Amino acid sequence: MTRVLVVEDDAQLARALVINLQARQYTVDAAPDGGTALRLVAAEQPDMILLDLGLPDMDGIDVIKALRGWSRAPVLVLSARSGSEDKIRALDAGADDYMTKPFSMDELLARLRAATRRTRESPPPTHTAMVVSTDVFTIDLLAKKVRRADRDVRLTPTEWHLLEILVNHPGVLVSQRRLLTEVWGPSYSGKTNYLRVYMAQLRRKLEADPAHPRHLITEPGMGYRFEA
Numbered sequence: 001m002t003r004v005l006v007v008e009d010d011a012q013l014a015r016a017l018v019i020n021l022q023a024r025q026y027t028v029d030a031a032p033d034g035g036t037a038l039r040l041v042a043a044e045q046p047d048m049i050l051l052d053l054g055l056p057d058m059d060g061i062d063v064i065k066a067l068r069g070w071s072r073a074p075v076l077v078l079s080a081r082s083g084s085e086d087k088i089r090a091l092d093a094g095a096d097d098y099m100t101k102p103f104s105m106d107e108l109l110a111r112l113r114a115a116t117r118r119t120r121e122s123p124p125p126t127h128t129a130m131v132v133s134t135d136v137f138t139i140d141l142l143a144k145k146v147r148r149a150d151r152d153v154r155l156t157p158t159e160w161h162l163l164e165i166l167v168n169h170p171g172v173l174v175s176q177r178r179l180l181t182e183v184w185g186p187s188y189s190g191k192t193n194y195l196r197v198y199m200a201q202l203r204r205k206l207e208a209d210p211a212h213p214r215h216l217i218t219e220p221g222m223g224y225r226f227e228a
Contacts, residue, residue, distance in 0.1 A: 001026070001027050002026050002027065002047045002048065003027040003028075003029070003044060003047050004021055004026050004029075004047065004048045004049070004050060005029045005030070005031060005040055005044065005046040005048070005073075006021070006031070007033075007051045007052055007055070007060075008030070008050070008052045009032045009054070010052070011032070014030050014032070024109065029044055032055075032056070033055050033058070034057050034058035034066075035057050037051070037055075037063055038066055041067060041071055042173055042175040042219065043175050043176075043222075045071075045175065047074075048073060048076065048115060048116055049076070050076050050108075050112075051063060051064070051076070051077050051078065052077075053086070053090065054079065054080065061093050064077075064090065064094045064095055068093070068094035070219070070225055074097075074115040074116070074118070075097075076096060076099065076112065076115060077098045077099065078101060078103065079099075080100070082100045096115055097111055130142045132167050132170075132228060134214075135214075136148060136214075136215070137153065139167055141168070146163070146206070148205075148206065153205050155202075158183060159202055159205075162195075162198055162199070163202060163226075167226050169225070169226070171226070173219050173222060173224070173225045175222060175223040176222065176223045176224075178223070179223065199216060202216055203216050
């Protein structure tokens with residue numbers, strides 16, 4: 001089932017969008033501001049984002065820019081801003097489509113279907129190379145080995161599992177909940193202290209400067225990502 005995130009501070013409009021989407025068998029989350037939206041994208045990984053630009057805590061353009069650092073989910077802007085400059089800024093920031101308020105619900109649904117269809121028809125990303133190299137360490141995913149300064153780095157099974165998940169999604173934010181669920185199981189989905197401890201251990205073993213990591217990056221309150 002397609003999951004949609006509605007980012008809208010107008011409670012009445014947000015409710016109307018949620019009701020209409022749920023009636024058409026979409027799974028829907030809602031966020032009243034940009035900060036909540038970013039946390040929900042990290043946690044729920046929606047297939048589509050409907051985004052208002054006039055949010056109470058940050059401009060919607062900044063939300064798009066933040067998302068495009070780690071999410072490829074299509075973004076359909078729903079905004080009262082009708083000027084061409086606003087549309088250009090949103091599209092240049094990474095939005096996939098733009099609709100001006102007020103809008104027809106039928107047209108919105110049609111554009112939503114088109115965006116999700118394009119996403120499904122896009123070729124899947126190529127699999128991560130079996131050997132991934134950084135300026136400090138090298139990871140052999142097939143042999144399950146890590147080398148640094150021409151020496152093998154000893155990782156525990158848990159450390160390896162975390163590293164493997166992140167390396168297989170280069171440049172993409174992996175949510176805390178997903179990491180906890182995949183490594184420790186569903187009952188540990190809220191144990192974020194586990195991640196802090198193990199990620200700190202990985203950084204001590206792999207990063208040149210663990211206090212200022214370049215490859216194992218934290219997105220506070222959301223998750224982690226690997227940058228080669």
